[in-house]
Amino acid sequence: QVQLQQWGAGLLKPSETLSLTCAVYGVSFSGYSWSWIRQPPGKGLEWIGEVNHSGSTNYNVSLKSRVTISVDTSKNQFSLKLSSVTAADTALYYCARSRSGSYLFAHWGQGTLVTVSS
Amino acid sequence: EIVLTQSPGTLSLSPGERATLSCRASQSVSSSYLAWYQQKPGQAPRLLIYGSSSRATGIPDRFSGSGSGTDFTLTISRLEPEDFAVFYCQHYGTSPPTFGGGTKVEI
Numbered sequence: 001q002v003q004l005q006q007w008g009a010g011l012l013k014p015s016e017t018l019s020l021t022c023a024v025y026g027v028s029f030s031g032y033s034w035s036w037i038r039q040p041p042g043k044g045l046e047w048i049g050e051v052n053h054s055g056s057t058n059y060n061v062s063l064k065s066r067v068t069i070s071v072d073t074s075k076n077q078f079s080l081k082l083s084s085v086t087a088a089d090t091a092l093y094y095c096a097r098s099r100s101g102s103y104l105f106a107h108w109g110q111g112t113l114v115t116v117s118s
Numbered sequence: 119e120i121v122l123t124q125s126p127g128t129l130s131l132s133p134g135e136r137a138t139l140s141c142r143a144s145q146s147v148s149s150s151y152l153a154w155y156q157q158k159p160g161q162a163p164r165l166l167i168y169g170s171s172s173r174a175t176g177i178p179d180r181f182s183g184s185g186s187g188t189d190f191t192l193t194i195s196r197l198e199p200e201d202f203a204v205f206y207c208q209h210y211g212t213s214p215p216t217f218g219g220g221t222k223v224e225i
Binding site for chain 1: 124140149151155162163165168174175204208210211213214215217219220
C-alpha cells in the first residue's frame with residue numbers, strides 16, 4: 001500500500017526558507033514523479049513542481065526562481081525548499097505521486113500547514 | 119497554461135438529489151486528460167475521475183464524468199451524506215497541471 005508521510009517546520013518568518021520532506025512507503029521511486037502542491041487557506045490548489053527518481057526536476061514558472069525539489073532515493077524521500085517566503089506562501093502543502101509523464105495524483109500526503117508571519 | 123473555471127461556486131442540495139458540476143477549460147484539454155477530485159475538510163484531495171469519465175479505484179458508480187474539448191461535467195446521481203465536500207477539476211496532460219477553483223456541494 002502506497003503511503004506518503006510528510007513533515008517540516010510549520011511557522012516561518014518572512015524571508016526565511018520553507019523546508020518540507022515527504023517519505024514514501026510501499027513503492028519504489030522508479031517510474032513515478034513526485035510533486036509538491038499547495039493550497040492557501042480557503043483557496044484552490046497550485047502545483048509547485050516535481051522530481052523523478054533520477055533527480056530531474058520541473059517547476060511551475062510562477063515559483064521557479066525560489067523553488068528547489070530534490071530526491072534521496074536511499075531514504076525513499078523527496079524534499080521541497082522555498083526561499084524568501086512571504087505571507088502569500090502561507091498554505092497547506094501536500095506531497096503527491098503521479099506516473100512519469102502524467103500529472104494525475106492518485107496518492108497524497110497528509111498535508112503540512114505552513115504559516116508565514118512576523 | 120490552461121485555466122479551468124468551475125461553476126457554480128456553491129451548490130446547495132439535499133441527500134438523494136442529483137448534483138451537476140461544470141468545468142470549462144481556456145483551451146482544449148488533449149486526450150481528455152481531465153480529472154476530478156473530492157476534498158473534505160482536513161483531508162487531502164481524493165481522485166474520483168480521470169480521463170474525463172473513468173472512475174478511480176473504489177469510487178462508487180453514482181459518480182460519473184463526461185465531456186471533451188473544453189467542457190466537462192461531474193455528475194453525482196444521488197447525493198449521499200458523505201458526498202458533501204469541495205470538488206476540483208484538474209487537467210493533467212501537460213505542464214503545468216492546473217486545478218479549477220472548486221465547487222462546494224453543501225446541504
